[in-house]
Amino acid sequence: MIREIQEHRSIRRYRPDSIPAPVMEEILRAASRASTVGNMQLYSIVVTTSRPLREALAPLHFNQPAATTAPAILTFCADVHRFSRWCELREAEPGYDNFCWFMNGATDALLASQNACLEAEAHGLGICYLGTTLYHAGEIARVLRLPKGVLPVMSVAMGYPEAAAPLTDRLPLEAVVHYDTYTDYTPERLEALWREREASEETQRLLQENGLPNLARIFTERRYAKGDNVAFSRKYFDEIAEYGFFNQ
């Protein structure tokens, strides 16, 4: 059993101490050992530690404390640019400026990110995935000076934790696992799967704070409302095209 996997928690506030270079190198080396489509390594990792650049990135992550306090932001990008330039140098015609290869690059980037996070945790560091990356991928790309063929898919805040954090609850394992084929969810099964979370003290506190009758409505009305979701969907999709991943 891999301890780091079991003990992972998102860390939302960091001490200002920077990450020693040899530790960062082990983290990046761990990232590079992840599987990659065709061993083409269609991703890049931008490790941002300079204060002005972190200050430029923080508002793009809505100034969440993880982004404002972490001494390092690692931005994992789908990258077909490097491979395509190498092809051209060899007079081979690259054909990776399309959606399938955006997905392949995103896959490479995400598998590498998970290795990096686990390795960081093995060194006593904390991490927080910043899902906000999708909302401002184009703006982040401009801060990081990404060329066409390179687009952020995920950022990770990384540093030494300011304080310990509790393990996050999960739905019962059977909620996400299906055997042989997909078993659809009856209302009774959904009730059973969410029962514990809905009854928790944390949920009661959230309902009071938000003045809403149930947890689902906190998600659909406060956290991730339809209008925003659609707007960010269009924006990210447009950026995929703008950065040259939709020539099809």
Place this chain on the structure above:
Amino acid sequence: MIREIQEHRSIRRYRPDSIPAPVMEEILRAASRASTVGNMQLYSIVVTTSRPLREALAPLHFNQPAATTAPAILTFCADVHRFSRWCELREAEPGYDNFCWFMNGATDALLASQNACLEAEAHGLGICYLGTTLYHAGEIARVLRLPKGVLPVMSVAMGYPEAAAPLTDRLPLEAVVHYDTYTDYTPERLEALWREREASEETQRLLQENGLPNLARIFTERRYAKGDNVAFSRKYFDEIAEYGFFNQ
């Protein structure tokens, strides 16, 4: 340092022995500990072990030996269906049938997959990511009876290795890492980064087998040619829409 990360190799042939249920449960539990957007767990894992279903899946993975010999195929899917049904049960209006939330679900699925693979390797199992999943996502969805709102993003072959496999080479670490902002690649730098791989015995063998003058052309002409890439891009994108992830 996490040993499993360093020692990962893709295993392409498996012994027929099935994976004991308690081991599979630890693997799936490890998957469920990965970070997930908003703790919404927008993914499902379909664990396929029955022979007829594996025989239905194998051709969709081009009958590669990993897919034909592995006793288990784990298909990691973006899944907004379960969460949306729960929202409806609570009279909350879900708004997750769009591209941003396909990406969020894909991210959840891929981070979970990497945890599962590392945990499997800690138990002496071997794994192989099947990038072919994107090529036949719709067909796989029909075999696995996925409803709208659920689409495969990655499959993993898993089982006890038939034989040991060598560690795969990687480009030098500096190929994929950038500090603060992106440093573009000059021709000289590309030459240096690919030098070792291009000079390897493995590359020489491939050039002879394929009758081509360089490694890049093996990628662009034999392995992943532009016409196929574009066709699979269109197909996967259409399936994203067909499975209800592009209502924007």
